[in-house]
Amino acid sequence: MKLKSFFMVFVILLILGNARATISVTPLVKVIRLNSILSNTTTLTLNVSGGQADITLEWSNFTYTTLNANKTSWTNFQGTDTIEINVIRTTEENKSRRFELNFTCSTQGCNNVTAIIETRIKRYPYLLFDNISDTYCNQNEEVSPCDSFRSLINAYKTNDYYHPCPAMYYILTGSETSLDISENYLLNQNCSGNHNTLTNLCIIYDLIRETLNDTEDIEARNEIACLADKVYHNLNNGDPENDDVQYVDYDFKAYPSVAIAGILLSDYVDNSLTYGSTPEDWLKAGTDYLFINDTLHSKAPYYDRSLISLGWDNAGKDFLHYYQNYYVGRFMTYFHIYTRHFGNITSTYPITKEWILTNMWSALPNGYETNLVTGSNCRRYDPRYFLRFLDSENWSYVAYHLDKIVGDTTLPNSRNWDAAGSGSYACIAYTLYENESKYGKAPPTWTTHLDRDSFYQIFRSDWSKKANWLSVVTYNFTMNEARSYQHGDQMAFEYYSKGDYVLPDAGETIYRDDAGYGPIDSKGHNTIQISDNDGEMHSIWKSSPTVCHNPAKIESYLTNNLFDFIEVGIKDIEKVESTDTGGNRDSNDYEVLTHKINWTRSILFPNKEYFIVLDKVDNNHQRLIYNLFHLGSFRHNLTNDTYNATIEGDLEIEGNVVDWESQSFGEEVNIANGSELKWNTTNYYDEELQTHLYSIPGSEISIEKHWIRIGGYELKNEVDHPLVRFKLNSSEPLYRITAFYTRYTTDPEWSFEELGITDGAGDGSALRIGGLDFEDIAMMYSGESVATVGDVMSSDGEYTFVRNRGGLDYFFCRDCSE
Structure with a gap:
C-alpha cells in the first residue's frame, strides 16, 4: 500500500516537472x-x-x-x-x-x-478641422450653398460609393450605420485602389479615428501607408525616364493625394513598405514635385520643370480651360489641408493664387467661360471654394465675379461647373466653405489683363456684363496635352460686346457626327491662313508634345485708362499645319513652307471703345493670305440629331444681305470684293445689336456655313454659323487693318474710310474711323522715310494711331522718330 502511494506521487511529480x-x-x-x-x-x-x-x-x-x-x-x-x-x-x-x-x-x-x-502624437480630427462645430457651414446650414452640402451628406449617408460622405454624416449625427459603412471601407481595401481610394481612406481615418480600437487603428494606418507607397510608385513606375504623364486626369489628382497621405501619416515609420517610400516622399509629390521641379520625371519635356507647368502657364492659366474639372475638387481638398498645417499655400507657392484668380479675369463680361480650347460658355462656381486662400481685396474681386454667375440663367442652355455641386466633394466642401461676402463684393480696380507670363491676353473696358472684351492667344510654352497643342489658334482672338459673343472662337464640338471632334485646326479660329506651292491653306503649327514650334512673343504692350495695346509676333514661320489628300487640315502634323514668313498681330483698344487688329505678314512669295472671322451670338435655335440649328443673326456684306443660312453646310461661297460687313444679332437682354467690321486692303470676301459650340456644352449648343474669309492673292507684304465695334441699333452708325499714304518711301495702309464724337486714324507702314496720311498725320512708325476730338486728343506710335 505504501509502495503504491509512493509510485503515484513520483508519477505526479514527474508529470509536473515536465509541464510546459x-x-x-x-x-x-x-x-x-x-x-x-x-x-x-x-x-x-x-x-x-x-x-x-x-x-x-x-x-x-x-x-x-x-x-x-x-x-x-x-x-x-x-x-x-x-x-x-x-x-x-x-x-x-x-x-x-x-x-x-x-x-x-x-x-x-x-x-x-x-x-x-x-x-x-496627433489629435484627430486632424486634416480638415479640429471641431466641426467651428466651421461656417455647420453654423449656417440653412444658408446656400451650405444647405445643399448638408442635403447631399444626408443623401449619401449610407452610400458606399460617395466616400467619405458616410463618415461625415457620422461626425454630424453619430449614426452607427454610417460608421459601420465607413469602417468597413477603411479596413477592407487590402492595399488596393488608386489615388481616389487613397484620399478617401485618409479622410475617413481622420474622421472616425477615435472610434477604432487599437488593432483597427494600426491596421488602418498600415493600409493607408501601403496604398500611398503604391500610388507614389505608380507616379513614374519607379523610373524617372518614364514619360507617361497624364497630368490633367491622373497626375494632378494623384500628386496631391499622396501628399495628403504624407500629411496625415507624417508621424508614420515603417521601413518595410514594398517600394520603400516614406511620408516625406509623399509630401514632396504635392510640394516640390508639383510646384517646383518634378524630379520623378527627368525625360524631355518634363526635365527640370514642375508638374504644374505642364498644365498651367506661368500666370496660373490652365492650358485646357474646361479640363480643370478633372482636378479642381482634389486641389480644393489639398489646398485646404496643406494650409491648415503649413500656412497659406498661396504664400508658399504664389502660382496657386494666380490660378485661383484666372477664372475671374479670363471670363467673359457676363461671367461665363470663353470658348478657348475646351471651354463652353458655362458658369464655373469652383472659385468659391478657394476664397479662403486669398487676401481680402482679391477675395472681394472673386466674390463679385461669383455674384454674376451663381444662379444666373441668362444663357438658358448652359450649365454649372461646380466641383462640390454633387458627389463626394460636397461633403468636403461642407467643412471648408466660407461666406463669400465676408470681405464684400467689388470689381477689380484694373480691367485689361496683359501678361508675358500668360498665353492668354484679355482686353476689357469695365466689369459690367455688357463690357467690350477681347482675348488673344499667345502660346509661348511647351505643353504635352493634345487637346491644347493641336488647336490651331495661335494669335487668334475672340470678341464680346454689349452682352453678346459676336466674334467667338468656334470652340470644340463633341457630339456632331457630321463634323467629328474639333475644330482643332485653324479653320475654327479667328486667325490667318496662308498657302504655299501646294495651293492648300495652312496656318501656324503651334506645338508638339515636346516643342512649341512657333512661339508667339509679346514684343510690347501698354495698359491705361486711355489706350491699351499689345504687339505679338512669330518670326521665321516655317512649319505649318499639314493637309491630307482630301485637303483637310491636320494639327497633329506639319509641312514646311518653301518660303518662310513673319507674322505680327497687334491689338489696339482706344478709349476702351472698340478694337483695331493690325496684321503684318512679311511676304515675298506669290501666295493666298486669308483672314478668318467667325460670326456668332448666344441666341440660336437648338441642335437635334439632324444638326439643323443655326445662330440667329443677319449678315450684310458691302451693303447687301447675305442669305448664309440657305447655304449648304461646308460650302464656301464668294460674295463680293470689299472691306465691310455688318452682323445683326439680339442679345439675351432682348437688345438689338449690330457689329460693324471694316478691313483693308479690300479683299475677296467669302462665306462658309460652318459649325460652332456656343452658349453651353451639349449637342444642342453645336450649331451652324457664318465663317467669313477676307482673301488676298499677293506676292507683297500684307498690312491689314481691321476695325470693329458693336452698337445698339438705336444708336448712330460709325463710318470707315481707307486712306492713301503719300510721301513715304515704303508700303502700308491707313484707315479712318469716324465715331460719334471723334475721328481716329490708324496707319501701318514700313519704310525709311516719313509717310503722310492726307493732311492729318505724318509718321515713320511701324504703326501709328491718332485720335482727334475737335483737335488732337492723343497720339500713339510704335518705333517712330516723329
Whole structure:
C-alpha cells in the first residue's frame, strides 16, 4: 500500500516537472496617446500557466521617445502579473513610435511573446478641422450653398460609393450605420485602389479615428501607408525616364493625394513598405514635385520643370480651360489641408493664387467661360471654394465675379461647373466653405489683363456684363496635352460686346457626327491662313508634345485708362499645319513652307471703345493670305440629331444681305470684293445689336456655313454659323487693318474710310474711323522715310494711331522718330 502511494506521487511529480509553461500577454496591441501630453501610462497583463517559467522583457528605445516598465524579469514565475508601462516623449519628437516588447522565456519548452505598443502624437480630427462645430457651414446650414452640402451628406449617408460622405454624416449625427459603412471601407481595401481610394481612406481615418480600437487603428494606418507607397510608385513606375504623364486626369489628382497621405501619416515609420517610400516622399509629390521641379520625371519635356507647368502657364492659366474639372475638387481638398498645417499655400507657392484668380479675369463680361480650347460658355462656381486662400481685396474681386454667375440663367442652355455641386466633394466642401461676402463684393480696380507670363491676353473696358472684351492667344510654352497643342489658334482672338459673343472662337464640338471632334485646326479660329506651292491653306503649327514650334512673343504692350495695346509676333514661320489628300487640315502634323514668313498681330483698344487688329505678314512669295472671322451670338435655335440649328443673326456684306443660312453646310461661297460687313444679332437682354467690321486692303470676301459650340456644352449648343474669309492673292507684304465695334441699333452708325499714304518711301495702309464724337486714324507702314496720311498725320512708325476730338486728343506710335 505504501509502495503504491509512493509510485503515484513520483508519477505526479514527474508529470509536473515536465509541464510546459504557456506565456500570454494582454493586450498584445496597445496605442498610447501622446498628442497633448508628453507622458502617458498603460498596463499589460502577463499570464503564465501550465508551469513555472523564467522570463525577461526587452525593447529598444528611440532618441526622443522612451519606454519604461516597472518590472522586466520573472524567475520561476507562474500566475498573473500586472506590468506598468510609462512612455515619455520630448518636444523634439515628430514621429509616432512602435515599440516591440519581447517577452523571452528561457525555460525549456515555453513560448515567447511580442506585444506592440504604438504612440500617437496627433489629435484627430486632424486634416480638415479640429471641431466641426467651428466651421461656417455647420453654423449656417440653412444658408446656400451650405444647405445643399448638408442635403447631399444626408443623401449619401449610407452610400458606399460617395466616400467619405458616410463618415461625415457620422461626425454630424453619430449614426452607427454610417460608421459601420465607413469602417468597413477603411479596413477592407487590402492595399488596393488608386489615388481616389487613397484620399478617401485618409479622410475617413481622420474622421472616425477615435472610434477604432487599437488593432483597427494600426491596421488602418498600415493600409493607408501601403496604398500611398503604391500610388507614389505608380507616379513614374519607379523610373524617372518614364514619360507617361497624364497630368490633367491622373497626375494632378494623384500628386496631391499622396501628399495628403504624407500629411496625415507624417508621424508614420515603417521601413518595410514594398517600394520603400516614406511620408516625406509623399509630401514632396504635392510640394516640390508639383510646384517646383518634378524630379520623378527627368525625360524631355518634363526635365527640370514642375508638374504644374505642364498644365498651367506661368500666370496660373490652365492650358485646357474646361479640363480643370478633372482636378479642381482634389486641389480644393489639398489646398485646404496643406494650409491648415503649413500656412497659406498661396504664400508658399504664389502660382496657386494666380490660378485661383484666372477664372475671374479670363471670363467673359457676363461671367461665363470663353470658348478657348475646351471651354463652353458655362458658369464655373469652383472659385468659391478657394476664397479662403486669398487676401481680402482679391477675395472681394472673386466674390463679385461669383455674384454674376451663381444662379444666373441668362444663357438658358448652359450649365454649372461646380466641383462640390454633387458627389463626394460636397461633403468636403461642407467643412471648408466660407461666406463669400465676408470681405464684400467689388470689381477689380484694373480691367485689361496683359501678361508675358500668360498665353492668354484679355482686353476689357469695365466689369459690367455688357463690357467690350477681347482675348488673344499667345502660346509661348511647351505643353504635352493634345487637346491644347493641336488647336490651331495661335494669335487668334475672340470678341464680346454689349452682352453678346459676336466674334467667338468656334470652340470644340463633341457630339456632331457630321463634323467629328474639333475644330482643332485653324479653320475654327479667328486667325490667318496662308498657302504655299501646294495651293492648300495652312496656318501656324503651334506645338508638339515636346516643342512649341512657333512661339508667339509679346514684343510690347501698354495698359491705361486711355489706350491699351499689345504687339505679338512669330518670326521665321516655317512649319505649318499639314493637309491630307482630301485637303483637310491636320494639327497633329506639319509641312514646311518653301518660303518662310513673319507674322505680327497687334491689338489696339482706344478709349476702351472698340478694337483695331493690325496684321503684318512679311511676304515675298506669290501666295493666298486669308483672314478668318467667325460670326456668332448666344441666341440660336437648338441642335437635334439632324444638326439643323443655326445662330440667329443677319449678315450684310458691302451693303447687301447675305442669305448664309440657305447655304449648304461646308460650302464656301464668294460674295463680293470689299472691306465691310455688318452682323445683326439680339442679345439675351432682348437688345438689338449690330457689329460693324471694316478691313483693308479690300479683299475677296467669302462665306462658309460652318459649325460652332456656343452658349453651353451639349449637342444642342453645336450649331451652324457664318465663317467669313477676307482673301488676298499677293506676292507683297500684307498690312491689314481691321476695325470693329458693336452698337445698339438705336444708336448712330460709325463710318470707315481707307486712306492713301503719300510721301513715304515704303508700303502700308491707313484707315479712318469716324465715331460719334471723334475721328481716329490708324496707319501701318514700313519704310525709311516719313509717310503722310492726307493732311492729318505724318509718321515713320511701324504703326501709328491718332485720335482727334475737335483737335488732337492723343497720339500713339510704335518705333517712330516723329
